[in-house]
Amino acid sequence: xxxxAVRTFGQRGYRxxxxxxxxxxxxxxxxxxxxxxxxxxxxxxACIRREAAALVAAVRAxxxxxxxxxxxxxxxxxxxxxxxxxxxxxxxxAEHPDGWAVLHQQARTHGxxxxxxxxxxxxxxxxxxxxxxxxxxRDAHQAAAFGDRDVSGLAQALVGAAESLAQWAxxxxxxxxxxxxxxxxxxxxxxxxxxMDGRRWSPTR
Amino acid sequence: xxxxAVRTFGQRGYRxxxxxxxxxxxxxxxxxxxxxxxxxxxxxxACIRREAAALVAAVRAxxxxxxxxxxxxxxxxxxxxxxxxxxxxxxxxAEHPDGWAVLHQQARTHGxxxxxxxxxxxxxxxxxxxxxxxxxxRDAHQAAAFGDRDVSGLAQALVGAAESLAQWAxxxxxxxxxxxxxxxxxxxxxxxxxxMDGRRWSPTR
Amino acid sequence: xxxxAVRTFGQRGYRxxxxxxxxxxxxxxxxxxxxxxxxxxxxxxACIRREAAALVAAVRAxxxxxxxxxxxxxxxxxxxxxxxxxxxxxxxxAEHPDGWAVLHQQARTHGxxxxxxxxxxxxxxxxxxxxxxxxxxRDAHQAAAFGDRDVSGLAQALVGAAESLAQWAxxxxxxxxxxxxxxxxxxxxxxxxxxMDGRRWSPTR
Amino acid sequence: xxxxAVRTFGQRGYRxxxxxxxxxxxxxxxxxxxxxxxxxxxxxxACIRREAAALVAAVRAxxxxxxxxxxxxxxxxxxxxxxxxxxxxxxxxAEHPDGWAVLHQQARTHGxxxxxxxxxxxxxxxxxxxxxxxxxxRDAHQAAAFGDRDVSGLAQALVGAAESLAQWAxxxxxxxxxxxxxxxxxxxxxxxxxxMDGRRWSPTR
DNA sequence: TATGAATGAGCTTTCATTCAT
DNA sequence: TATGAATGAAAGCTCATTCAT
Numbered sequence: 026x027x028x029x030a031v032r033t034f035g036q037r038g039y040r041x042x043x044x045x046x047x048x049x050x051x052x053x054x055x056x057x058x059x060x061x062x063x064x065x066x067x068x069x070x071a072c073i074r075r076e077a078a079a080l081v082a083a084v085r086a087x088x089x090x091x092x093x094x095x096x097x098x099x100x101x102x103x104x105x106x107x108x109x110x111x112x113x114x115x116x117x118x119a120e121h122p123d124g125w126a127v128l129h130q131q132a133r134t135h136g137x138x139x140x141x142x143x144x145x146x147x148x149x150x151x152x153x154x155x156x157x158x159x160x161x162x163r164d165a166h167q168a169a170a171f172g173d174r175d176v177s178g179l180a181q182a183l184v185g186a187a188e189s190l191a192q193w194a195x196x197x198x199x200x201x202x203x204x205x206x207x208x209x210x211x212x213x214x215x216x217x218x219x220x221m222d223g224r225r226w227s228p229t230r
Numbered sequence: 231x232x233x234x235a236v237r238t239f240g241q242r243g244y245r246x247x248x249x250x251x252x253x254x255x256x257x258x259x260x261x262x263x264x265x266x267x268x269x270x271x272x273x274x275x276a277c278i279r280r281e282a283a284a285l286v287a288a289v290r291a292x293x294x295x296x297x298x299x300x301x302x303x304x305x306x307x308x309x310x311x312x313x314x315x316x317x318x319x320x321x322x323x324a325e326h327p328d329g330w331a332v333l334h335q336q337a338r339t340h341g342x343x344x345x346x347x348x349x350x351x352x353x354x355x356x357x358x359x360x361x362x363x364x365x366x367x368r369d370a371h372q373a374a375a376f377g378d379r380d381v382s383g384l385a386q387a388l389v390g391a392a393e394s395l396a397q398w399a400x401x402x403x404x405x406x407x408x409x410x411x412x413x414x415x416x417x418x419x420x421x422x423x424x425x426m427d428g429r430r431w432s433p434t435r
Numbered sequence: 436x437x438x439x440a441v442r443t444f445g446q447r448g449y450r451x452x453x454x455x456x457x458x459x460x461x462x463x464x465x466x467x468x469x470x471x472x473x474x475x476x477x478x479x480x481a482c483i484r485r486e487a488a489a490l491v492a493a494v495r496a497x498x499x500x501x502x503x504x505x506x507x508x509x510x511x512x513x514x515x516x517x518x519x520x521x522x523x524x525x526x527x528x529a530e531h532p533d534g535w536a537v538l539h540q541q542a543r544t545h546g547x548x549x550x551x552x553x554x555x556x557x558x559x560x561x562x563x564x565x566x567x568x569x570x571x572x573r574d575a576h577q578a579a580a581f582g583d584r585d586v587s588g589l590a591q592a593l594v595g596a597a598e599s600l601a602q603w604a605x606x607x608x609x610x611x612x613x614x615x616x617x618x619x620x621x622x623x624x625x626x627x628x629x630x631m632d633g634r635r636w637s638p639t640r
Numbered sequence: 641x642x643x644x645a646v647r648t649f650g651q652r653g654y655r656x657x658x659x660x661x662x663x664x665x666x667x668x669x670x671x672x673x674x675x676x677x678x679x680x681x682x683x684x685x686a687c688i689r690r691e692a693a694a695l696v697a698a699v700r701a702x703x704x705x706x707x708x709x710x711x712x713x714x715x716x717x718x719x720x721x722x723x724x725x726x727x728x729x730x731x732x733x734a735e736h737p738d739g740w741a742v743l744h745q746q747a748r749t750h751g752x753x754x755x756x757x758x759x760x761x762x763x764x765x766x767x768x769x770x771x772x773x774x775x776x777x778r779d780a781h782q783a784a785a786f787g788d789r790d791v792s793g794l795a796q797a798l799v800g801a802a803e804s805l806a807q808w809a810x811x812x813x814x815x816x817x818x819x820x821x822x823x824x825x826x827x828x829x830x831x832x833x834x835x836m837d838g839r840r841w842s843p844t845r
Numbered sequence: 846t847a848t849g850a851a852t853g854a855g856c857t858t859t860c861a862t863t864c865a866t
Numbered sequence: 867t868a869t870g871a872a873t874g875a876a877a878g879c880t881c882a883t884t885c886a887t
Contacts, residue, residue: 130338134243135243177402178398178413182391182413183391185392185394186386186387187390188394189387189389190390192390193382200383207431208380208384208387211425215425215430216418216421219421219424220420226309226313226412226416227412228412
């Protein structure tokens with residue numbers, strides 16, 4: 026039932042998706058949908074929560090549990106962990122395009138009950154990235170180099186880049202998750218490394 | 231009239247915005263709206279086009295025409311041009327939050343007539359970035375280092391990062407356009423420079 | 436189970452009362468309600484019948500069986516009997532406000548299957564009053580003074596007055612059943628006595 | 641449009657009446673009904689107000705303005721005024737059975753927004769009767785004979801009797817307004833006169 | 846006997862859209 | 867040119883009612 030809802034919301038959008046359509050796609054009657062999930066709003070929230078949890082779990086699993094070809098382990102170096110997380114992220118979004126659409130496009134578009142749900146997930150991912158940056162900075166003895174807002178901004182940029190690449194990979198035939206991850210790693214890790222070595226770009230020169 | 235529509239669409243979303251509200255905000259009667267712009271769909275398309283054109287124009291102006299403190303000139307170095315473009319981008323999105331919401335959130339959320347409009351704008355900006363990367367690569371005698379898809383991917387990542395930062399800057403009090411641009415330049419230009427020096431990150435090592 | 440139904444119907448009204456609510460209040464499952472009473476309509480009818488019977492029985496008991504402080508006996512004078520009946524009526528309606536609401540407000544409001552049930556009860560009470568009037572008239576040697584329709588009209592007026600007073604007594608704190616009965620007796624019995632003495636009011640004079 | 645609503649509400653009841661049916665009976669489309677009267681609740685309230693105002697106006701006109709065969713005048717004796725009012729009341733309810741059903745049956749049945757509207761009307765009529773009783777008592781030099789609550793109770797009884805007779809007259813073929821009024825006057829005025837002469841009925845004797 | 850699970854039908858309300866003027 | 871007035875179509879939600887067990 027949630028599957029049908031995610032698919033419908035992902036393709037039509039929150040407002041355009043009708044409960045009739047969702048029920049029909051789920052192969053049940055409309056009142057049943059209302060019996061289990063009380064309202065359209067609750068149903069949408071449930072979709073968001075489920076997809077967000079699944080995505081975060083996929084990333085966490087890849088980073089922490091060390092399974093799979095691209096997985097890292099708890100003690101792996103920061104770049105390895107980032108690579109593992111990004112690969113898992115791109116893989117998951119590629120395999121669940123409707124879920125990704127719900128999170129990335131629909132939920133953020135439709136005001137407060139929903140945006141907050143996604144923001145929580147985003148913060149979780151951003152915190153993961155932030156942690157990695159801090160770890161890498163520590164390794165490079167640059168702990169003082171970044172202020173809080175610097176790190177926030179970097180994390181936002183990275184997550185945004187990842188989201189954009191995920192969309193691009195979903196839409197462009199032939200682009201694999203590893204390729205997207207590779208692109209982002211090349212771009213981001215080199216940039217981060219440079220920053221940690223103290224390199225900055227400034228307009229004055 | 232378009233102003234009213236952009237404001238309403240930006241704040242309420244495409245579906246939730248009612249023609250009644252738009253007409254009232256514009257101070258005209260509803261049939262007049264239908265006289266000038268034939269349907270809600272056409273009206274939304276017109277909004278997207280106008281806002282996209284304005285944003286692209288702002289970026290173009292800053293890069294090409296050399297006016298303003300952060301402007302570059304036609305012959306300026308690539309990093310200078312990128313800086314000028316980003317600053318203009320963040321400034322414009324900060325000054326036109328509803329227009330930006332229409333482009334970034336609403337248009338992409340509501341399926342095919344609209345997504346294509348935004349994709350066109352995105353491609354235009356991506357092409358601009360692509361050109362800069364190619365130019366920089368040429369300067370660094372690294373023309374062969376990037377394939378077409380590499381460049382596309384980088385551009386997507388950069389544009390996505392910029393969009394995400396624009397959203398973040400709009401939502402976070404006290405973040406200025408120059409600060410956002412600075413964050414992205416530090417991150418991106420260093421990364422790009424590294425790439426052009428041949429540095430790559432690869433999972434195997 | 437009928438208790439729950441009467442309470443719900445009395446408080447919510449026939450249409451607004453849901454079978455769900457009734458079943459829950461009765462502490463049974465909905466299909467069980469349908470097993471015993473076939474439909475909402477039948478359930479409502481059963482409620483009406485039970486409450487009507489209870490009310491009539493209370494009045495009858497007070498009038499005929501001679502128990503209680505205000506009770507009369509079979510051979511008691513007409514005024515005494517009327518007093519006994521009215522007191523019992525007001526007492527019963529005060530003690531069963533939901534049942535009274537079902538009879539007085541809900542049943543008459545919802546068309547034909549139900550109105551007839553209440554009309555039957557009303558006729559029974561009216562017949563009782565009619566009998567008393569006839570008896571009193573006989574005592575006063577005025578048998579011919581009233582036509583059938585006169586008596587019907589008087590009975591309607593009396594019952595209506597009683598219903599209105601019952602409502603008023605239920606809503607106004609501090610008004611007891613005996614006080615309501617007293618008011619009505621003062622008003623009605625004096626009026627009736629006058630009528631039986633041949634006094635009439637006519638517009639022409 | 642209100643006509644259609646009154647008719648539908650009067651015959652079907654508030655809940656059972658559908659906006660579809662009202663609109664169809666009015667010969668307009670449903671959205672138009674919502675344009676003029678904002679919701680079903682508002683529509684019902686408007687019906688109640690209109691019918692209550694019409695009924696009160698009819699009574700007032702007959703009592704105060706001295707027109708028509710049964711009309712009284714401002715200075716007429718209390719019984720004359722009461723007669724005029726009752727005749728007008730029964731005439732009006734007979735001529736507007738649906739309006740009367742809305743007021744008497746439907747509005748009082750459906751909880752608080754509506755019951756209050758009708759209670760206001762009822763109070764107005766009761767106040768009129770109360771005034772007449774007081775006036776008559778004054779004429780009979782019996783000012784001290786009634787307490788406030790006595791008078792309230794009598795007025796309630798009288799109004800209730802009138803309402804009940806109106807219903808009876810509407811339902812029983814061949815009963816005219818004057819006949820109903822006559823019945824009530826015979827009954828009530830004689831009773832009131834008796835009360836004013838100090839006659840009381842008491843259970844103790 | 847008793848119920849968890851399910852639904853067809855219907856309700857109120859809203860909105861994009863169009864005439865007649 | 868501009869609009870007041872009107873509507874067809876659809877959406878979210880509820881409820882009396884029924885199987886399968």
